[in-house]
Amino acid sequence: MTTIRPVGAEAAPALLKIVRAAFSTRPVLDPPADALRDTEESLAKALANGGGLVASYDVSAGPENDRDVGALVLDPQGSTLWLRRVGVLPEVRDHGVATMLVEEALARAEGYDEVAVLAREELPRTSRFWREHGFVPVGAARPYVELRRPAPRTYDAPDADSMREIGATLAARLRPGDVVVLAGELGAGKTTFTQGLGAGLEVRGDVTSPTFVISRVHPALGDGPPLVHVDGFRLGGVAELDDLDLDTSLDEAVTVIEWGEGIAEGLADDRVEVRIDRALADDAARQDGLDPRRVRIAPVGRRWLGTPGSSA
Structure with missing residues (x-):
């Protein structure tokens, strides 16, 4: 099992070991990777x-057998959170470790506008x-390519009223052609969120x-876009969306897809991914009438870069 933990300057020796092992096995570059010039002092700073x-x-049972296999450095610069020295040991590449590191870094990007690398x-x-x-x-300055994405927001x-309010706030940022992908367990509040959007x-x-x-298509009462509400669970794939007998063009509507995970990537490069989770794992607390939700709104794509308040 892989776990992610936050670290500070005290972890510079461990991080240096990972960085050197990760970057030294990559193809030889000219000029060499900046990471290969790192020292404990530079990483500690x-x-x-x-x-x-x-x-x-966790290579075997017990936390005493945990082995550090990946790392990254968080570098805040104004409203942008930069990710530096992202690397994993060669033997665990393609095991999802880098993805876990990036997802945790995105979760820590609250308060920033964008995340860059x-x-x-x-x-x-x-x-x-x-x-x-x-x-x-978003740009290149040889030998580097700069990549960015909007920072997610969590609410x-x-x-239910609060859920609808969050949906309504996001709606103010949407325009024709936008796609919203909703994820969450059964009963999480996806339809309630969509009611707020509507x-x-x-x-x-x-x-x-x-x-x-x-x-289902909901026509606009005024000059705004209609809402197309889709059940992605029963949708076999992106191609089937085009085959739906809709009386409106998806380019002219805001499309919301419940259970859309897995088809979102092929549906639209520019989209808003919304995940709704229960904030309490304690069943006893829910029996007392407390069952709050946590809503993560993550815009994806060039459409949302540099858009003030893009995360609602």
Whole structure:
């Protein structure tokens, strides 16, 4: 099992060991990777500024057997959180360790507008990894490519009214052609969130679950876009969305897809991913009438870069 822990300057020796092992096995570059010039002192200074993350892999039972296998440095600069020295040991590559590190870094990007990273032009696989995680190239200064993505935002929804309010706030940022992908367990509040979107967009009709009809179109009452509400659980793939008998063009509507995880990447490069989770894992607390939700809104794609308040 892999775990991620935050670290500070005290972890510079461990981080240096990971960075050297990770970067020294990459193809030879000219000029060499900056990471290969790191020292304990330089990493300690960087970690003292913004901290970092270390991934540990449990090679056998018991925490005493955990082995540090990946790391990154968090480098805050104004409204941007930079990710530096992202590396994992060669023997655990393609095991999801880098993805776990990046997801944890994104979770720590609250309060920032964007998250950024530099990738070497000569390493297209590395750039592809970042694009698969929602980062888009915004410029190049050889030998580097700069990639960015909007920082996610997390909101607490103690009740259904709060959930609708969060949806309505996001609606104010949406425009025709936008896609919103909703994820969360059964009963998490995806339809309630969509009701808030519909109210914010000022569309006609009661927003209910599309489970039995696969999709439902809510025309706009005014000059705004209509809302297309889709059940992604019963949608076989992206191609089937185009085959739906809709009386509106998706380019002219805001499309909301419940259970959309897994097809979002092929549906739209620019999208808003919304995940709704229960904030309390304690069943006893829920029996007392407390069942709040936590809503994570993560815009993805060039459309949302540099957009004030893009995360609602």
